[in-house]
Amino acid sequence: MPKSFHPPQRTLLGPGPSDVSPRVLEAMARPTIGHLDPLFVAMMDELKGMLQYAFRTQNALTLPVSAPGSAGMETAFVNLVEAGDQVIVCQNGVFGGRMKENVERCGAIPIMVEDAWGQPVNPNRLEDTLKAHPGVRTVAFVQAETSTGVESDSRTLVEVAHRHDCLAIVDAVTALAGTPVEVDKWGIDAVYAGSQKCLSCTPGLSPVSFNAAAVERIRKRTHKVQSWFLDLNLIMGYWGTGTKRTYHHTAPINALYGLHEALVMLQEEGIENAWARHQRNYEALRDGLEAMGLTLLVEPAHRLPQLNAVRVPEGVNEAAVRDALLNDYSIEIGAGLGPLAGKIWRIGLMGQASNPRNVCILLSALENILSAQGHSLDRGAAISAARAALVGMATEPFG
Amino acid sequence: MPKSFHPPQRTLLGPGPSDVSPRVLEAMARPTIGHLDPLFVAMMDELKGMLQYAFRTQNALTLPVSAPGSAGMETAFVNLVEAGDQVIVCQNGVFGGRMKENVERCGAIPIMVEDAWGQPVNPNRLEDTLKAHPGVRTVAFVQAETSTGVESDSRTLVEVAHRHDCLAIVDAVTALAGTPVEVDKWGIDAVYAGSQKCLSCTPGLSPVSFNAAAVERIRKRTHKVQSWFLDLNLIMGYWGTGTKRTYHHTAPINALYGLHEALVMLQEEGIENAWARHQRNYEALRDGLEAMGLTLLVEPAHRLPQLNAVRVPEGVNEAAVRDALLNDYSIEIGAGLGPLAGKIWRIGLMGQASNPRNVCILLSALENILSAQGHSLDRGAAISAARAALVGMATEPFG
Numbered sequence: 158m159p160k161s162f163h164p165p166q167r168t169l170l171g172p173g174p175s176d177v178s179p180r181v182l183e184a185m186a187r188p189t190i191g192h193l194d195p196l197f198v199a200m201m202d203e204l205k206g207m208l209q210y211a212f213r214t215q216n217a218l219t220l221p222v223s224a225p226g227s228a229g230m231e232t233a234f235v236n237l238v239e240a241g242d243q244v245i246v247c248q249n250g251v252f253g254g255r256m257k258e259n260v261e262r263c264g265a266i267p268i269m270v271e272d273a274w275g276q277p278v279n280p281n282r283l284e285d286t287l288k289a290h291p292g293v294r295t296v297a298f299v300q301a302e303t304s305t306g307v308e309s310d311s312r313t314l315v316e317v318a319h320r321h322d323c324l325a326i327v328d329a330v331t332a333l334a335g336t337p338v339e340v341d342k343w344g345i346d347a348v349y350a351g352s353q354k355c356l357s358c359t360p361g362l363s364p365v366s367f368n369a370a371a372v373e374r375i376r377k378r379t380h381k382v383q384s385w386f387l388d389l390n391l392i393m394g395y396w397g398t399g400t401k402r403t404y405h406h407t408a409p410i411n412a413l414y415g416l417h418e419a420l421v422m423l424q425e426e427g428i429e430n431a432w433a434r435h436q437r438n439y440e441a442l443r444d445g446l447e448a449m450g451l452t453l454l455v456e457p458a459h460r461l462p463q464l465n466a467v468r469v470p471e472g473v474n475e476a477a478v479r480d481a482l483l484n485d486y487s488i489e490i491g492a493g494l495g496p497l498a499g500k501i502w503r504i505g506l507m508g509q510a511s512n513p514r515n516v517c518i519l520l521s522a523l524e525n526i527l528s529a530q531g532h533s534l535d536r537g538a539a540i541s542a543a544r545a546a547l548v549g550m551a552t553e554p555f556g
Numbered sequence: 557m558p559k560s561f562h563p564p565q566r567t568l569l570g571p572g573p574s575d576v577s578p579r580v581l582e583a584m585a586r587p588t589i590g591h592l593d594p595l596f597v598a599m600m601d602e603l604k605g606m607l608q609y610a611f612r613t614q615n616a617l618t619l620p621v622s623a624p625g626s627a628g629m630e631t632a633f634v635n636l637v638e639a640g641d642q643v644i645v646c647q648n649g650v651f652g653g654r655m656k657e658n659v660e661r662c663g664a665i666p667i668m669v670e671d672a673w674g675q676p677v678n679p680n681r682l683e684d685t686l687k688a689h690p691g692v693r694t695v696a697f698v699q700a701e702t703s704t705g706v707e708s709d710s711r712t713l714v715e716v717a718h719r720h721d722c723l724a725i726v727d728a729v730t731a732l733a734g735t736p737v738e739v740d741k742w743g744i745d746a747v748y749a750g751s752q753k754c755l756s757c758t759p760g761l762s763p764v765s766f767n768a769a770a771v772e773r774i775r776k777r778t779h780k781v782q783s784w785f786l787d788l789n790l791i792m793g794y795w796g797t798g799t800k801r802t803y804h805h806t807a808p809i810n811a812l813y814g815l816h817e818a819l820v821m822l823q824e825e826g827i828e829n830a831w832a833r834h835q836r837n838y839e840a841l842r843d844g845l846e847a848m849g850l851t852l853l854v855e856p857a858h859r860l861p862q863l864n865a866v867r868v869p870e871g872v873n874e875a876a877v878r879d880a881l882l883n884d885y886s887i888e889i890g891a892g893l894g895p896l897a898g899k900i901w902r903i904g905l906m907g908q909a910s911n912p913r914n915v916c917i918l919l920s921a922l923e924n925i926l927s928a929q930g931h932s933l934d935r936g937a938a939i940s941a942a943r944a945a946l947v948g949m950a951t952e953p954f955g
Contacts, residue, residue, distance in 0.1 A: 158823050159602040161579075162816050166591045174809060177588045180560075185810060186585035189576045190563045191888045203558040223760065224623035227805035228785045265909050339866050353806055359588050360807025361622065383782050385626045385657050404893075406626035407752055409760025410573060411584060412811060417561050424557050489590045494803075523649065 169512070170519055171491035172303045172351035172464060173331065173506035174360045177415075181358055184418035192408040197253055201396065201408075207420035211356070211428060212348060213368045214340035215531075216391065219366040220396040220538045221352070223409050227348030228332040229363025232387045233326045236375050237295060238365075239345055240264030244295045245286055247271075247278040249309070249475050250302035251494050252328055258299075263383065266489055268293065274302075275466065277459045278309040280317050283496055288323040293512075296323045301332035303354075304494045306466035306503065308336060312343040319344060322337060326373055328350055330354060333364065334423055335435045335463035335507060346371045354436065355463055357508025358419035361412050380512060419508075435462040437547070438511045442504065445520040445543035449527070449534050454501055463511065464498070465504045470532060478526050486522040490548070513547045565908070566882075568889035569918055571702045571863060572730065573752035574906035576814075580757055582913075583817035584810045588817045591807040599816060600795065600807075606819035609734060610755070610827060613739035617788065618765040619795040620751070620815055622808050625729040628748030628762025630658055632725045634748055635774050636694060639663030644678040644685055644722070648672075648708070648894050649701035651727055659696075662782065667692065667727045671941075672699075673895055674865065676858045677708040679716050679763035686720040691724040697720045700731035702753075703893045705865035705895050705902065706854050707735060718743060723770055729753060732763065733895045734834045734906055745770045751811075754763055754862055755905025757818035760811050807884060816854065817890040832860040836946070837910045841903065844919040844942035848926070848933050853900055863908065864903045865896070869931060874898055877925050911948045 190197050208219045222229045222237040234256070236540050238244055242265040246256045249272040260267040264461045272279055278298050288294060296318035298312045311327055324346040327336045335355030340348055347367045348512070353360035367375070367389070375382075375389055386406060395405035423431060439462030443453065446467060454466035469475040479502065482488040491503035495524040506515065520539040527534060568575045589596050593829035600744045607618045621628045633655070637643055641664040648671040650869045659666040669685050671678055677697050686692060695717035699710045710726055717724040724744040728737045734754030739747055752759035766774070766788070774781075774788055781787040787807060793802035822830060838861030842852065845866060853865035868874040874891070878901065880889040905914065919938040926933060 159606060159816070161583065161820055162599045162602070164586050164595060164813070166587045167589045167593070169588065169590060173591060173806065174588050174590065176569070177810075182585040182810070184560065186581040187561075188565045188581070189568065189573050189752075190682045191568060191570060191573065192759065196884070198564060200561045200563075203561070207558060224785065225805045228623060228902075231783065231785045250690040255784065259706075259783055262780055262782050262784055276924070291654065307828060320815075328573045352807070353588075358589065359808065359810040361811050381661055383661050384630065385654065386623065406624045407572065407750070407759040407809075409575075409624065409758065409811065411758040411814075412760050413806065414561060414563070417558070421558055421560055422908070435773060469907070484792055488651065489593065501681050530732075 164397050165487055166263045168488045168515060168518065168544060171352065171489045171504050172503045172505050173507060175357050175505060176204055176510040177357055177359055177394065178422060178509050180422060181418045185359065185415040187414055189248045189410050190418070192410060197410065198402055198556060204417050204420065205396065207424060208260065208364050208366070211339060211423060212340045212482065213342065213418060214366050214457055216340065216366045216373055218393065220392070220411065222363040223406060224363060225361055226349065226351035226363045228387065229365050230328060230382065231349045232365055232389065233385055234259040234263055235382050236389045237324060237326065238263045238265045238369060240376060242295065243268055243290055243293045245270060245293050245302045246281060246296060247298035248393065249276055249278055249305065249307060250274050250299065250300045251304035252302060256297050256334065260509055264360050275305045275307060275454045277401040280310065280313045283314060283510040284317050287317065287323065293321070294323055295326060297326040301329065301336065301461050303331045303464060304401060305454065305497065306461050306464040307459050311345065315343050315345055324374060331464055333549060334428060334431055336461060337432060340366055352416055354425065355508045356419045358416045359412065361409065362416050377477065380423060380427060411495065434508065435511045438506045438513060438516055439465065441513065441543040441546035442506060444546045445516065445539040446471050448542035449524060463505060463507045466501045467504055469500055469502060473527065473532055477530065481526045482522055483529045488519060488522060516543050564886055565785055567887045567914060567917065569909055569914060570888045571742060571902045572750065573710050574756050574904060575909040576756055576758055577821060577835070577908050578827045579819045580814045584758065586813050587810050591809060592801060592803065596809065597801055603812060603819065604795065604814050606823060606922060607763050607765070610763065610819060611737060611739045613740065613765050615739065615765045615767050617672060617792065618770055619791070620812065621762040622805060623762060623763055623907065624760055625748065625750035625762045627786065628764050629787065630783065631728060631764055632660055632748050634781050634783045634786055634869055635788045636660040636723060636725065636770060637664045638777060638779055641665070641694065641873050642689055642692045643684065643696060644669060645696035646682060648675055648677055648704065648706060649673050649698065650703035651698045651701060674704045674706060674853045677713060678705050679709065679712045682713060683716050686722065692720070694725060695723055696725040698727040700728065700735065700860050701817060702730045702863060703897065704853065705860050705863040705930050706858050707860045710744065713816065714742050714744055723773060726747065730860065730863055732781065733827060733830055735860060738832060739765055751815050753820045754907045755822065757815045758811065760808065761815050764870040772849060776805050826850045834905065834910045837905045837912060837915055840841040840912065840915045840942040840945035843945045844938035845916065847937040847941035848923060862904060862906045865900045866903055868899055868901060872926065872931055875902060876929070878885060881921055892919050909944060
């Protein structure tokens with residue numbers, strides 16, 4: 158008969174989930190109350206307001222979908238796309254491919270704009286494709302490709318989409334709170350994120366936001382949304398404004414306590430400070446990795462500070478390195494996916510995990526493991542480089 | 557700026573969520589580890605085994621969907637139903653109506669077998685409808701209607717469905733662990749439940765199980781499942797057997813810790829003992845309510861022990877009673893829905909909340925509130941009746 162499960166303490170430096178603060182874990186363990194309890198409804202309102210803060214938006218339709226990021230993606234597509242629609246999907250990694258699957262399963266026609274894995278989406282190619290397909294109503298792309306560590310230029314891509322009277326769906330799963338996602342300033346029409354990346358909450362919720370143009374599209378649909386569970390017309394009755402909420406589904410109460418606490422922490426820090434922290438720790442990690450002779454997959458201008466794709470050096474057994482990190486140091490990093498399998502590691506510095514301590518313990522562990530595998534490197538150079546980059550981070554445990 | 561949210565301690569005696577054990581809450585607060593971590597994968601296997609125990613099945617395809625019960629319902633329909641199919645939906649409350657919505661959103665044709673709210677599904681009417689519609693491939697019904705407190709006869713309804721070469725989809729959201737759900741013995745083809753009812757876990761997960769006939773139906777589909785997130789072909793790659801798991805979506809790690817602990821507790825008690833406990837506490841509640849002059853909506857033979865629909869007496873302000881219970885006693889009970897709105901209260905004794913203490917505090921509070929509203933009753937009779945019914949429950953705080 159199975160016994161209680163006691164997980165070890167890991168340091169989560171992969172592509173997500175990231176380290177979760179004890180404050181968030183403790184919040185999740187608070188007493189469960191009803192999903193229609195007036196106190197819970199008041200908490201929901203606070204949560205919506207804090208998600209608006211994180212997304213930099215005034216959109217009324219801003220809420221956490223009661224399921225992981227993949228369901229947030231599906232929420233965007235099933236509500237905004239109808240059978241027979243043409244949808245441009247920009248693909249430069251795994252998650253663009255998942256968008257394509259979503260379009261097809263809506264009975265719509267995906268038109269692909271493909272860039273190499275590790276490259277950002279090319280706005281010129283998007284524009285050319287829009288010119289060639291005047292019937293397209295929707296453009297979708299991934300701002301922060303979790304499979305490669307590339308950031309695409311959301312602001313420009315949304316501009317291009319709008320020039321051709323399209324709505325823009327933006328995947329911000331890994332972006333949100335790690336790098337700017339300016340929903341209102343950039344005019345993003347629909348966006349979804351994940352709780353378990355730079356928000357440092359546990360996995361299982363997907364914050365989403367839809368602007369007025371997206372809501373109008375949903376209201377004017379000719380057919381019902383194919384998913385009952387993800388139908389925003391119904392979800393809004395529960396997450397809407399006012400004290401009278403209509404039961405739709407039973408909200409994941411305790412998971413929402415956790416997200417609420419994670420967002421309180423984000424507000425306490427200030428989102429601009431969170432972006433700066435992600436940038437600073439990335440720079441230290443980068444300097445350390447380069448001092449170790451390692452190189453990053455992505456060109457500097459398009460790198461996500463929260464997710465670093467590091468090339469596996471010739472002759473190194475990449476899986477053995479990850480196993481050693483996990484088993485000896487209890488540190489998780491990610492493997493490459495698709496065409497990058499075996500070729501890169503994905504090192505995340507997301508949310509709470511983006512801190513100088515993690516930069517140093519990772520560099521130190523990696524140095525030891527690579528040395529043990531016979532990879533020649535300048536011992537100690539990585540930590541020195543990282544420490545140099547971290548000097549002056551007064552609010553953190555180095556200075 | 558919002559502060560941390562500190563919910564009060566409620567006693568949850570509504571239609572769910574039910575009271576969550578501190579053991580489950582504490583489990584949810586354990587450190588988050590990765591969804592591909594070998595230790596997490598081992599935990600998933602234990603979880604599947606314990607869900608098989610709860611569902612009384614050997615079905616390999618038994619797992620928790622990463623979203624609430626509504627998504628479990630949708631998982632059953634989108635995987636087993638294709639556009640153009642005829643599906644018989646038996647409706648005797650809210651959740652049969654939701655099944656109809658699911659069928660329609662699959663592009664299929666629902667054929668309704670309707671019974672009054674408060675009545676069980678009539679097997680003879682199902683059989684007549686099957687005879688009249690020989691092209692039907694699927695029958696769906698709710699074993700435990702959460703909106704009315706009625707239990708339908710799953711075993712017989714599945715038999716009828718099988719006689720007509722149909723697969724049977726059974727909604728066991730409120731049934732599982734409160735009253736027998738014998739997946740293998742009764743031959744249920746597809747079943748879904750909720751974490752937040754008689755399993756006494758927090759809301760947000762939906763255990764499901766599919767037998768070999770259902771899996772064959774899914775494998776032989778002519779079109780892809782319309783939901784990427786809920787496509788069992790893909791989910792099985794992650795929840796399947798063996799140590800090599802394919803990433804699908806990021807599992808809600810900490811929520812699964814909670815469900816694991818709730819299932820450990822169910823195994824410790826023994827599911828037959830859990831059923832008996834639900835029955836015994838129902839009998840005490842019933843005796844107490846009747847001693848107070850209140851009556852139950854459902855005929856004794858079809859009552860769910862875990863969910864009691866109580867008629868609101870003439871002249872009583874039902875909402876004021878619920879408000880007083882919540883505000884003065886921190887006890888939540890449920891209101892009626894649809895045609896039963898304003899006419900019934902729904903009193904749940906589910907999972908951990910099914911205990912003699914809750915029976916007595918509820919009866920006592922209700923007696924005081926109804927007296928204060930001027931409803932004449934025999935003071936003290938309810939508790940005496942409940943105590944008499946509870947005599948001999950040696951393992952609980954009465955004897």
